[in-house]
Amino acid sequence: MAILPKVTHTAKSMRITANDDAQVIGQWLNEYTASAQTFRAYRKEAERLLLWLEAQHLSLADIDRQRLDAFEHFLADPQPAERWVGAPRPRAHPDWRPFRRPLTAASRRQSLVILQGLFSWLVEAGWVEHNPFRLMRDKRRRLDNRREGIERYLERPLWDWLWQWLNRPPEKGASPRVHFTWQRRRLIFGFAYLLAPRISEMASARMSDFTCREGRWWWRVVGKGDKLASIPVPPDMLALLGEWRAHLGLTPLPESDEIGPVLRGLDGQRSLGDNQLYRLIKGSFEDAAQEIEAAEGGAVMVQTLRKATPHWLRHTAITHQAQSGVELRYLARTARHSRLDTTARYLHAEAQEWQQQVSAHRLEMIPPDTDSAADDGGHESL
Structure with a gap:
């Protein structure tokens, strides 16, 4: 599986020098080389996006609001799994895969936050005309509000x-x-x-x-x-x-x-x-x-x-x-x-x-009057 696909770009007002999406992503990542951890996290999300675009025969400039929804669904369930999901491997290994498992809601939100920053940079660079992530701001906020307590831990x-x-x-x-x-x-x-x-x-x-x-x-x-x-x-x-x-x-x-x-x-x-x-x-x-x-x-x-x-x-x-x-x-x-x-x-x-404390808020449980129920034929009274 290729790590960074190359897609020809046709933007007219570029403020950077690049021949394809892979090169422009590389320039964006260069802004984060001072922090190895941030660089790796951002590279991972950019790779997933570019590999998905390659599979869809699309480029960064083709992403709109609808395709952004499709990409988020893909993060939640990358299919076919054998192509996208696998055990950790060195990046040069032939069995390397971009996912270890489908992303949780919190991980998907984190991915979208990183990629929104990427597209803001791409707009400023003149590589794309607009940032489609700005159209999903309310959805991202709702996703954030659904986050509850941490559950992935050992009791x-x-x-x-x-x-x-x-x-x-x-x-x-x-x-x-x-x-x-x-x-x-x-x-x-x-x-x-x-x-x-x-x-x-x-x-x-x-x-x-x-x-x-x-x-x-x-x-x-x-x-x-x-x-x-x-x-x-x-x-x-x-x-x-x-x-x-x-x-x-x-x-x-x-x-x-x-x-x-x-x-x-x-x-x-x-x-x-x-x-x-x-x-x-x-x-x-x-x-x-x-x-x-x-x-x-x-x-x-x-x-x-x-x-x-x-x-x-x-x-x-x-x-x-x-x-x-x-x-x-x-x-x-x-x-x-x-x-x-x-x-x-x-x-x-x-x-x-x-x-x-809520357990102290109780009902007085009264046993049903079985004799009365038998007298009226078992019908409920209103």
Whole structure:
């Protein structure tokens, strides 16, 4: 499958130099090279749009309001699935696909927001005459209003079981490789649960990102929107990191000049890429699901683990912090959300309290008078 199709363009008032849609998209993406994470996210959405246009024999200039609706339906159900949907693969792999699964409503909205920005840029560049996304503003707002609480997370009992399972040591006599992968997997899941990183942030983390100031440890991370943040490192994370560093033959705590990656390949040196980390976490979910299945455990737990993605770990971390009583203002800083209402979607404890209070609003249940019903032949009286 081609990554960026080439479609000839015939605009008359161009303010850029480009021969086709692929080249102009490339120029737009060049505006975001300073933030690797933003660049990857925007490239993904642009590729999906261009590949869909190629399949429809259309160009960027052909998109109107009606075709925009068709594209949104496509995001919700990319068909034929064998052409569009597949497991994570390196971008150069012949089995690479632009989708891992159909997009949820929230993911579709995010895609449309990114592409609206693209079309605003295309209009300014003179590549297209109008921005069709501006005609769907009300629809996007309604879609946003339909977003409720976060549901894609592991509930506490399942997480507790998973963490115990992850901590089972290898069998006696296991190879050094088995011990290495066991330590690494514990660190990956502990890192994800304790610091709530995005997967790209975990993959790019360096030892020197963990710093100590006035006796307190912080994790420095450049996240979404190229924003720098410092997140408190809890004692359990320091302990996990220390065990991992000992296994690598390093000192217990990081030094300020250590540029080596936190998560490493089997050689103990090279870093892990986003896709490799994604596959490791998904593989762990599948292994855990098989463990429960073999023990004839709960089908719901098995189904949840097989449905879970690495991003569920971030949702799980933030949700469990909220349930533990972390204040919303600190929760938002850990999650690095720009809006408090985004973080508030993780406050499931509030939903539980709501349920309990509404349960006190009751009806007085009066048993039916069966004798009277028999006397009038069972007919209802008005």
